[in-house]
Amino acid sequence: VTAAEGPQYGILVPPVSSQNRESPLTSRGAPTINEVAALAGVSLTTVSHVLNGKGRNSDATRARVIAAAERLGYSANIHARGLAGSPAGLIAIQISGHSTEKFLPASAYYLELLNGASSAALDKGMALIALPGSAERGALARLPVDGAIVVDPQGDETILDVMRDRGAPVVTTGRPLVGDYAVSTVDNDHPTATLEVLEHLASVGYERPAIITSARRVSYAEDVIRTYRRWMAARSCPPIVARLKYLTAGAAESAARRLLTRKSPVPDSFFVTTDNLAIGVAMAARSLGRDIPSSLGLVSLGDTAAMQSPTSPITAVDIGPSRVGKESVHLLLRRLSGEPPPDQALYVPTMLHLRRSTRRSRD
Amino acid sequence: VTAAEGPQYGILVPPVSSQNRESPLTSRGAPTINEVAALAGVSLTTVSHVLNGKGRNSDATRARVIAAAERLGYSANIHARGLAGSPAGLIAIQISGHSTEKFLPASAYYLELLNGASSAALDKGMALIALPGSAERGALARLPVDGAIVVDPQGDETILDVMRDRGAPVVTTGRPLVGDYAVSTVDNDHPTATLEVLEHLASVGYERPAIITSARRVSYAEDVIRTYRRWMAARSCPPIVARLKYLTAGAAESAARRLLTRKSPVPDSFFVTTDNLAIGVAMAARSLGRDIPSSLGLVSLGDTAAMQSPTSPITAVDIGPSRVGKESVHLLLRRLSGEPPPDQALYVPTMLHLRRSTRRSRD
DNA sequence: ATGAAAGCGCTAACAA
DNA sequence: TTGTTAGCGCTTTCAT
Numbered sequence: 001v002t003a004a005e006g007p008q009y010g011i012l013v014p015p016v017s018s019q020n021r022e023s024p025l026t027s028r029g030a031p032t033i034n035e036v037a038a039l040a041g042v043s044l045t046t047v048s049h050v051l052n053g054k055g056r057n058s059d060a061t062r063a064r065v066i067a068a069a070e071r072l073g074y075s076a077n078i079h080a081r082g083l084a085g086s087p088a089g090l091i092a093i094q095i096s097g098h099s100t101e102k103f104l105p106a107s108a109y110y111l112e113l114l115n116g117a118s119s120a121a122l123d124k125g126m127a128l129i130a131l132p133g134s135a136e137r138g139a140l141a142r143l144p145v146d147g148a149i150v151v152d153p154q155g156d157e158t159i160l161d162v163m164r165d166r167g168a169p170v171v172t173t174g175r176p177l178v179g180d181y182a183v184s185t186v187d188n189d190h191p192t193a194t195l196e197v198l199e200h201l202a203s204v205g206y207e208r209p210a211i212i213t214s215a216r217r218v219s220y221a222e223d224v225i226r227t228y229r230r231w232m233a234a235r236s237c238p239p240i241v242a243r244l245k246y247l248t249a250g251a252a253e254s255a256a257r258r259l260l261t262r263k264s265p266v267p268d269s270f271f272v273t274t275d276n277l278a279i280g281v282a283m284a285a286r287s288l289g290r291d292i293p294s295s296l297g298l299v300s301l302g303d304t305a306a307m308q309s310p311t312s313p314i315t316a317v318d319i320g321p322s323r324v325g326k327e328s329v330h331l332l333l334r335r336l337s338g339e340p341p342p343d344q345a346l347y348v349p350t351m352l353h354l355r356r357s358t359r360r361s362r363d
Numbered sequence: 364v365t366a367a368e369g370p371q372y373g374i375l376v377p378p379v380s381s382q383n384r385e386s387p388l389t390s391r392g393a394p395t396i397n398e399v400a401a402l403a404g405v406s407l408t409t410v411s412h413v414l415n416g417k418g419r420n421s422d423a424t425r426a427r428v429i430a431a432a433e434r435l436g437y438s439a440n441i442h443a444r445g446l447a448g449s450p451a452g453l454i455a456i457q458i459s460g461h462s463t464e465k466f467l468p469a470s471a472y473y474l475e476l477l478n479g480a481s482s483a484a485l486d487k488g489m490a491l492i493a494l495p496g497s498a499e500r501g502a503l504a505r506l507p508v509d510g511a512i513v514v515d516p517q518g519d520e521t522i523l524d525v526m527r528d529r530g531a532p533v534v535t536t537g538r539p540l541v542g543d544y545a546v547s548t549v550d551n552d553h554p555t556a557t558l559e560v561l562e563h564l565a566s567v568g569y570e571r572p573a574i575i576t577s578a579r580r581v582s583y584a585e586d587v588i589r590t591y592r593r594w595m596a597a598r599s600c601p602p603i604v605a606r607l608k609y610l611t612a613g614a615a616e617s618a619a620r621r622l623l624t625r626k627s628p629v630p631d632s633f634f635v636t637t638d639n640l641a642i643g644v645a646m647a648a649r650s651l652g653r654d655i656p657s658s659l660g661l662v663s664l665g666d667t668a669a670m671q672s673p674t675s676p677i678t679a680v681d682i683g684p685s686r687v688g689k690e691s692v693h694l695l696l697r698r699l700s701g702e703p704p705p706d707q708a709l710y711v712p713t714m715l716h717l718r719r720s721t722r723r724s725r726d
Numbered sequence: 727a728t729g730a731a732a733g734c735g736c737t738a739a740c741a742a
Numbered sequence: 743t744t745g746t747t748a749g750c751g752c753t754t755t756c757a758t
Contacts, residue, residue, distance in 0.1 A: 030505060032751060043729045048753060058727060078507045079451060080751030082442030083734045093493070095474075107470035111458075119495035122502045130456070130493040132482035139485045142393065144441045249612075249642055250672020257674070276669065279612050279642055283675075286649035306639065309613020311620070312646075395735060406745045411737060421743065443735030446750045 031072040040068035051076070075125050082144055087336050089126035091329065092140075092148040093117060094159055097133055097216055108275060108304040109321045113151060113173065117325030124333060137162060146336055147171070149328045152218045155179035169335035171328045175219040175345065184335060185345040186328045188319045190223035190301075193350045194271070197299050197317060198231050200352065201269050204360050206297040210240035210259055210267030212252055212277050224273060224301065238265045244277070252280025253287075260288055260296075269297030269358070275304045278314050282357075298357040313355035320348045394435040403431035414439070438488055445507055450699050452489040454692065455503075455511040456480060457522055460496055460579055471638060471667040472684045476514060476536065480688030487696060500525060509699055510534070512691045515581045518542035532698035534691045538582040538708065547698060548708040549691045551682045553586035553664075556713045557634070560662050560680060561594050563715065564632050567723050569660040573603035573622055573630030575615055575640050587636060587664065601628045607640070615643025616650075623651055623659075632660030632721070638667040641677050645720075661720040676718035683711045 037044040042061060050057050050065040057065075068074075082088030095110050118128045129145055140162045147169040148159050155176030160183070163170045170183045201209050211228050213221045225241055232239040242255040252272060259267055270281045278300035282292060290296045292312065300307050303316035327346055335341060400407040405424060413420050413428040420428075431437075445451030458473050481491045492508055503525045510532040511522050518539030523546070526533045533546045564572050574591050576584045588604055595602040605618040615635060622630055633644045641663035645655060653659045655675065663670050666679035690709055698704060 034751080044752080045729055045731095045754085046727085049728085052753080054754095056727065061727075073501055073504075075505050076753095077446070077751050079442040079445035080734090081753075083440070083446050083736085084751080084753040085734060086753060088442060090490075107474050110474060111470045114493055115495050118493045119497070122495060122498055125502075125505070127453075127506060128493045130477055130481045130491045132478045132485065134482070135485055138436060139488075141436075142438050142488070143490060246668050248667075248669045248672065250669060250674055250676075253672065254674050279646070283642070283646060283649065286646065304611075305609050306611045306613060309611065309616065311613055311617050313613075397735080407736080408738085408745055408747095409743085412744090415737080417738095419743065424743080439737095440735050443750090444737075446752085447735080447737040448750060449737060 030077065031074045033074070033076065036065065036068045036072055036074045039072065040064045078127070087146040088144060089124075090129055090143075090145045091121060091126055091332060092129045092131050092143060092145040092159065093151070094131040094135075094148065094157065095133060095151045096153045096157055096218075108306065109302050109319075110151065112304075112321035113325040115325065116322030117149065117329050119322075120326040120329040124329070126329070126333070128329075131159065135159070141165075147332050149173065149332060150176075150183075152216075152220070153183075154217050155181070169332060169341075171332045171335070173324055173328055177217050177219055177222065182341065184331050184341040186324055186331055187219070187345045187347060188324070188350050189347045190220050191227040193301070193317050193319070193352070194224045194227040195231065196350075196352050197271050197301075198228065200315075200354070201271070201297055201299065201358065204293075204297070204358055206269035206358070206360075208237060208240070208265060208267045209269045209271050209297070210242070211271050211273075212242045212244065212255055212281065213273040214247055215243040215245045220301070221273060224271070228271070240265055240267050247274050247276055249276050249280035249283060252277035253284045254280075256281045256284035257288065260284065260290070268295075269299070271299045271301070273301040275300050275302050275306045275316070278316070278357075279306060282312065282314070292357050293360040297360065303351075303353055307353075307355070312357070314357040315355045315359075316353050318351040318353060320350065323348045393440065394437045396437070396439065399428065399431045399435055399437045402435065403427045441490070450509040451507060452487075453492055453506075453508045454484060454489055454695060455492045455494050455506060455508040455522065456514070457494040457498075457511065457520065458496060458514045459516045459520055459581075471669065472665050472682075473514065475667075475684035476688040478688065479685030480512065480692050482685075483689040483692040487692070489692070489696070491692075494522065498522070504528075510695050512536065512695060513539075513546075515579075515583070516546075517580050518544070532695060532704075534695045534698070536687055536691055540580050540582060540585065545704065547694050547704040549687055549694055550582070550708045550710060551687070551713050552710045553583050554590040556664070556680050556682070556715070557587045557590040558594065559715050560634050560664075561591065563678075563717070564634070564660055564662065564721065567656075567660070567721055569632035569721070569723075571600060571603070571628060571630045572632045572634050572660070573605070574634055574636075575605045575607065575618055575644070576636040577610055578606040578608045583664070584636060587634070591634070603628055603630050610637050610639055612639045612643035612646060615640035616647045617643075619644045619647035620651065623647065623653070631658075632662070634662045634664070636664040638663050638665050638669045638679070641679070641720075642669060645675065645677070655720050656723040660723065666714075666716055670716075670718070675720070677720040678718045678722075679716050681714040681716060683713065686711045 033044045033047050037047045047065050050062050078088050121128045137158050148163050149171050151173045153172045153176040155178035160181045172183045172185050175185050229239045244251045272278050281298055285292050285296050300314055300316040303318035307314040307316040396407045396410050400410045410428050413425050441451050484491045500521050511526050512534050514536045516535045516539040518541035523544045535546045535548050538548050592602045607614045635641050644661055648655050648659050663677050663679040666681035670677040670679040
């Protein structure tokens with residue numbers, strides 16, 4: 001058997017440019033502000049004012065303009081706006097620490113966040129520009145964006161500097177831990193969520209929970225660990241914390257095995273901050289012959305499809321990645337329209353989903 | 364213990380706008396073409412021509428212009444270019460099928476691809492606009508992009524239509540299986556890679572490989588399955604194929620358990636098309652008490668950090684997601700500059716990494 | 727309450 | 743080989 005003649009190709013023909021281009025009767029491309037103005041019987045200035053809510057028009061005019069705009073499916077050309085000096089509707093988004101060198105964090109989470117954010121942006125007539133984890137200052141400085149969203153920042157990201165110099169607003173997902181750049185933040189209330197998890201674990205009889213999380217200095221990890229340490233201290237238990245450089249199932253498996261097979265203290269349950277890590281712990285449990293949940297409890301911060309397996313579902317905190325992305329965009333939009341930053345983080349609610357991995361009969 | 368006073372906030376202060384804005388001596392923002400022209404002692408037309416390679420200038424002039432541009436760190440304002448009707452340098456990228464409704468595909472792969480693509484774009488002075496999996500035609504039509512990249516298309520994506528109407532080039536990662544839109548494609552040679560995997564499995568003594576892949580009609584899945592079926596047919600073995608709607612570890616685990624515990628035909632190894640799926644198979648093996656590799660072989664299409672666990676590394680085909688992203692951008696750029704589409708797909712080389720999951724002693 | 731007109735930075739005819 | 747100039751679509755003073 002051979003690979004035949006290689007894969008079958010998609011139909012590949014010359015550029016489509018010649019197809020229905022420059023059709024004489026159709027106005028090429030999107031409708032312009034002039035067409036709207038003409039249709040509404042007003043000047044383009046009026047259209048601009050109405051559509052930008054500069055509120056100095058009669059209700060009648062406003063209504064006509066809006067109707068005309070709707071009918072034409074009009075929306076301002078982003079380049080023209082940008083050129084004219086007002087926010088063009090381009091927002092940079094960077095997933096911090098996510099560089100090419102395989103430092104791959106909880107990926108399903110980020111993809112969902114990205115999806116929620118870009119979707120919200122599109123709804124608002126804006127667009128999200130994806131930035132690689134590593135990007136030179138020069139290239140960033142040249143980007144025609146109105147603001148930026150930084151996911152899981154440490155606080156030392158170049159993009160923060162660049163935006164500061166530009167006087168452009170930044171929204172972070174999670175708090176930057178170092179640096180003093182003024183940002184607005186969308187986050188989950190991780191301390192409370194952590195407490196809820198710990199209390200749940202205790203309530204079903206797990207007495208020595210351990211934490212596995214990222215070694216990066218990101219706020220969610222700090223929040224979880226801090227809360228956890230307090231909780232353990234209050235019960236006079238030694239805290240058990242593993243911080244991993246690579247958030248992979250394999251790394252979590254090794255860490256869990258190590259903790260489960262050492263002298264003491266040995267955990268009887270795990271609270272991990274990524275779905276990948278939960279899978280790793282489940283693998284460790286299986287290979288050690290420890291049953292989940294009867295002999296080991298497991299909770300994930302982050303509820304992805306992987307946690308909802310019919311075979312062995314895992315208790316997880318839904319932290320609403322899509323919602324986080326969406327709210328980040330909305331917050332940035334508000335900042336862009338001149339609203340001052342809120343004086344505290346905006347919290348996306350979390351939801352603990354109890355599943356089999358912690359469903360143990362009380363002793 | 365309580366959650367203390369909630370999380371600690373990042374420093375949140377008023378907008379930075381007032382800091383070093385409108386400094387009287389500094390020209391606000393990036394240098395313009397005029398400044399370059401002035402510095403080089405030529406007209407702005409000349410600068411434009413030189414920088415866009417319209418090649419009608421003396422070498423001396425060209426050199427001076429380029430020097431001036433470099434010195435100023437000049438690069439054309441993307442909005443001005445866009446407005447003036449030439450490619451502005453904005454490219455849309457969409458991961459097909461990746462909508463908000465948790466249809467989450469092999470995520471590490473996509474994140475790496477995204478990173479490679481955005482990095483390449485930035486290097487070339489362009490920027491990538493992230494599109495949600497689901498986006499209305501209207502919103503897409505309004506996007507000021509010069510072209511689009513569609514990852515793992517089926518062929519019925521709205522963005523394809525929109526770009527066709529616009530006469531804008533599209534590059535896909537994987538071939539669209541339906542529809543007849545003219546696209547250029549970056550891909551791996553999956554048939555050959557599959558063959559290599561199957562031959563490797565056979566060479567170490569696995570006789571009944573099974574496939575687990577996506578239920579989506581995407582080209583990589585078709586390529587793998589088609590090649591596999593031929594191979595099995597040539598050896599008069601019944602093919603064993605599971606196609607999953609959700610590409611999660613849990614789904615793969617169920618599928619693998621089912622296949623391994625049924626009457627016949629029962630596989631002795633798996634070739635799965637995502638790292639998540641490989642993890643699922645590993646979980647199934649453990650819970651069934653089957654040792655990998657001695658009693659079950661496992662190969663993943665896609666080599667992520669998760670496959671390289673020190674504890675139980677998995678044989679995997681590195682399909683170069685970052686490179687795929689990068690080449691997609693480059694190909695689109697070539698199309699944008701008028702080059703005709705190549706008449707066949709551009710292949711990113713793959714590399715089979717042999718690891719423990721298939722390291723079995725020959726019988 | 728509404729409109730006229732001046733740019734924003736760039737590209738591309740068209741002139742020279 | 744080089745320069746002049748007219749827009750691209752929009753926002754925004756400044757008049758009316």
